[in-house]
Amino acid sequence: MPIINQSEIARKLKVSRATVSKALKGDSDISDEMKQRVRDLADKLNYIPHYHARGLHSRKSMTIGVVVPDISNSFFSYAVDGIMDVAVRSGYHIILAVSREKSEIEKKNILNLLSMRVDGLLIAVSKESPDIQIYQKVKISDVPLIFFDRVLEGQGSGFVGIDDRGAAKKLIDFVIRCGYRNIGHLAGSSLVRIGRDRLSGYLDSLRDHGLPVRREWIVEGGFERKDGISGFEKIWMGRDKPEVVFAANDQIALGAYDAIREKGLKIPDDIGVVAFGHHDFAKIPSPCMTIINVDPYDLGLQAMEMMLQCIRGEKGCEKKVLIDSEIEIGESLKVPGKPEPHA
Amino acid sequence: MPIINQSEIARKLKVSRATVSKALKGDSDISDEMKQRVRDLADKLNYIPHYHARGLHSRKSMTIGVVVPDISNSFFSYAVDGIMDVAVRSGYHIILAVSREKSEIEKKNILNLLSMRVDGLLIAVSKESPDIQIYQKVKISDVPLIFFDRVLEGQGSGFVGIDDRGAAKKLIDFVIRCGYRNIGHLAGSSLVRIGRDRLSGYLDSLRDHGLPVRREWIVEGGFERKDGISGFEKIWMGRDKPEVVFAANDQIALGAYDAIREKGLKIPDDIGVVAFGHHDFAKIPSPCMTIINVDPYDLGLQAMEMMLQCIRGEKGCEKKVLIDSEIEIGESLKVPGKPEPHA
DNA sequence: TTGAAAGCGTTACCAG
DNA sequence: CTGGTAACGCTTTCAA
Numbered sequence: 001m002p003i004i005n006q007s008e009i010a011r012k013l014k015v016s017r018a019t020v021s022k023a024l025k026g027d028s029d030i031s032d033e034m035k036q037r038v039r040d041l042a043d044k045l046n047y048i049p050h051y052h053a054r055g056l057h058s059r060k061s062m063t064i065g066v067v068v069p070d071i072s073n074s075f076f077s078y079a080v081d082g083i084m085d086v087a088v089r090s091g092y093h094i095i096l097a098v099s100r101e102k103s104e105i106e107k108k109n110i111l112n113l114l115s116m117r118v119d120g121l122l123i124a125v126s127k128e129s130p131d132i133q134i135y136q137k138v139k140i141s142d143v144p145l146i147f148f149d150r151v152l153e154g155q156g157s158g159f160v161g162i163d164d165r166g167a168a169k170k171l172i173d174f175v176i177r178c179g180y181r182n183i184g185h186l187a188g189s190s191l192v193r194i195g196r197d198r199l200s201g202y203l204d205s206l207r208d209h210g211l212p213v214r215r216e217w218i219v220e221g222g223f224e225r226k227d228g229i230s231g232f233e234k235i236w237m238g239r240d241k242p243e244v245v246f247a248a249n250d251q252i253a254l255g256a257y258d259a260i261r262e263k264g265l266k267i268p269d270d271i272g273v274v275a276f277g278h279h280d281f282a283k284i285p286s287p288c289m290t291i292i293n294v295d296p297y298d299l300g301l302q303a304m305e306m307m308l309q310c311i312r313g314e315k316g317c318e319k320k321v322l323i324d325s326e327i328e329i330g331e332s333l334k335v336p337g338k339p340e341p342h343a
Numbered sequence: 344m345p346i347i348n349q350s351e352i353a354r355k356l357k358v359s360r361a362t363v364s365k366a367l368k369g370d371s372d373i374s375d376e377m378k379q380r381v382r383d384l385a386d387k388l389n390y391i392p393h394y395h396a397r398g399l400h401s402r403k404s405m406t407i408g409v410v411v412p413d414i415s416n417s418f419f420s421y422a423v424d425g426i427m428d429v430a431v432r433s434g435y436h437i438i439l440a441v442s443r444e445k446s447e448i449e450k451k452n453i454l455n456l457l458s459m460r461v462d463g464l465l466i467a468v469s470k471e472s473p474d475i476q477i478y479q480k481v482k483i484s485d486v487p488l489i490f491f492d493r494v495l496e497g498q499g500s501g502f503v504g505i506d507d508r509g510a511a512k513k514l515i516d517f518v519i520r521c522g523y524r525n526i527g528h529l530a531g532s533s534l535v536r537i538g539r540d541r542l543s544g545y546l547d548s549l550r551d552h553g554l555p556v557r558r559e560w561i562v563e564g565g566f567e568r569k570d571g572i573s574g575f576e577k578i579w580m581g582r583d584k585p586e587v588v589f590a591a592n593d594q595i596a597l598g599a600y601d602a603i604r605e606k607g608l609k610i611p612d613d614i615g616v617v618a619f620g621h622h623d624f625a626k627i628p629s630p631c632m633t634i635i636n637v638d639p640y641d642l643g644l645q646a647m648e649m650m651l652q653c654i655r656g657e658k659g660c661e662k663k664v665l666i667d668s669e670i671e672i673g674e675s676l677k678v679p680g681k682p683e684p685h686a
Numbered sequence: 687t688t689g690a691a692a693g694c695g696t697t698a699c700c701a702g
Numbered sequence: 703c704t705g706g707t708a709a710c711g712c713t714t715t716c717a718a
Binding site for chain 4: 005006017025050055058
């Protein structure tokens with residue numbers, strides 16, 4: 001039996017559709033008795049309101065479209081978690097779309113979402129060079145758009161992201177405070193923003209502490225595990241070895257671990273490892289990683305909160321917000337005494 | 344500028360709404376010239392069809408509601424990934440809801456999803472004892488319902504899950520083929536199905552190989568990391584120590600690692616560790632885990648495929664499907680020679 | 687306190 | 703080939 005509608009109830013009760021509609025939503029100008037009768041029957045017939053029919057009229061879908069490049073990436077699944085928490089609390093639903101890092105799919109997703117008349121769009125853009133055109137379409141359609149984690153510059157939309165540069169600096173500051181002066185960097189690629197920013201933070205810290213930059217200890221490449229392996233090998237080939245390496249992300253760090261084990265080196269006695277990562281990653285066993293812990297959940301939270309502001313027409317929707325990160329100390333770095341990471 | 348509608352186009356072109364509607368969808372009885380004019384203007388005015396208005400008429404939303412207990416759990420995010428891949432390929436959209444393992448929230452989610460007139464419901468039920476009533480409602484509303492990973496028994500719906508018992512047996516068979524005869528089990532709780540099933544598989548394997556069951560090597564508890572720690576300690580307190588421990592999930596395995604390291608034992612020389620896990624987990628460094636690799640992506644894939652069958656009215660929608668798992672060998676177990684795991 | 691009618695954006699069925 | 707009209711499920715305004 002398909003779900004019944006208000007007309008059905010009205011017919012059985014021999015009243016008008018309007019009466020039923022009002023009774024169901026507790027409108028003050030319906031008698032209590034009528035309300036009861038309507039509600040009882042609705043219950044009995046398993047009536048369930050039609051969300052979209054209602055939305056047609058109110059021109060609101062109470063729905064937010066979210067586009068992520070990859071939901072099986074825990075960074076984004078945590079972010080979605082944060083988004084959902086805020087959304088649910090405010091009565092919004094989430095339609096999730098995944099772009100698989102393809103701008104073509106991203107474009108289709110956005111179009112579909114607009115077609116579903118979402119009340120807002122939360123997007124982490126794909127790595128592929130994006131189709132500006134679709135973003136133009138979004139803009140002229142007046143649907144609030146907020147980027148998270150990855151921006152498309154020059155769209156004049158809100159953005160919530162990680163303060164990569166600041167976080168990298170914070171982490172290297174800490175390593176230096178622990179007494180190390182020779183720190184290498186497996187930097188990923190400077191073709192992408194996070195690569196550049198994390199490298200900048202690393203350089204900022206060295207500069208602030210008056211330490212020399214040793215180009216042979218900075219290795220560029222990709223962000224994959226294999227790049228961590230080859231990168232570490234390249235650094236270790238040199239005459240001087242660093243005491244600590246800073247991996248630009250978790251995959252690179254895992255690769256470095258592989259290379260380190262392969263060479264028979266001991267962590268953290270022979271070489272310390274610190275990395276960008278988030279939560280889960282710090283928990284890898286034997287030994288645990290010291291990371292600068294970015295919090296994707298918080299990122300999602302704040303992105304959705306900015307979206308709500310945006311929808312309510314408050315100001316501050318075109319702000320750029322950069323989220324701070326915390327150091328999580330693991331056994332991959334020898335930490336003398338008990339230094340306060342945030343001192 | 345809000346998104347315009349067909350009427351707007353019709354007015355500007357001085358034709359009827361019907362004409363515009365047909366022209367836009369390429370109906371055969373509209374002149375090519377008219378079609379072109381309509382499409383050009385639609386394009387220029389940034390027309391985007393209204394998905395739900397269309398759905399109102401067709402009584403289809405081309406939307407599937409998915410409820411998971413926790414999207415930041417990588418098991419479910421992989422499953423959602425699989426669901427989305429199949430969904431997108433068939434023109435469906437996904438509305439994602441998270442129950443946080445609370446049946447109260449699960450109920451609300453389901454109701455909302457029904458309210459949005461999803462064409463189907465894909466649910467992994469929360470751990471909390473569920474509200475049967477809402478599932479009754481689903482059933483009489485004729486919306487196809489398929490459970491994945493976790494079932495609510497006795498609802499007569501389709502189910503796609505992991506073959507936990509078979510997988511556990513497969514893993515222990517392998518361990519025994521590697522030459523081990525003393526195998527402990529950190530079993531989690533037998534109050535939940537996966538605990539029972541994995542224990543059963545373990546026992547099946549011992550029985551098949553004529554090995555004795557040693558009760559002191561089977562420790563029940565929870566599925567958390569701390570349970571792994573305490574469980575391993577309990578096993579290790581005994582006079583006889585096993586050569587290998589089998590952890591019922593990844594968290595327990597991590598806890599066992601903690602305890603093993605704490606005791607100064609070496610993996611895999613002093614003690615081997617095998618566990619239930621999936622993909623990512625096998626990659627933890629130093630040393631890598633030997634796991635029975637369940638594939639949540641495949642689970643999502645198959646669940647959504649069953650859903651499509653269900654929607655198309657094909658048979659086989661009330662089937663129970665159990666998914667097979669593969670062994671992934673890591674350095675947490677000494678494997679003599681190069682035995683074929685699937686021999 | 688209740689009802690009639692118009693409207694939300696679209697499609698389908700018939701007429702012309 | 704094109705247009706009028708009703709319908710999809712619901713809300714809202716205005717009358718009764």
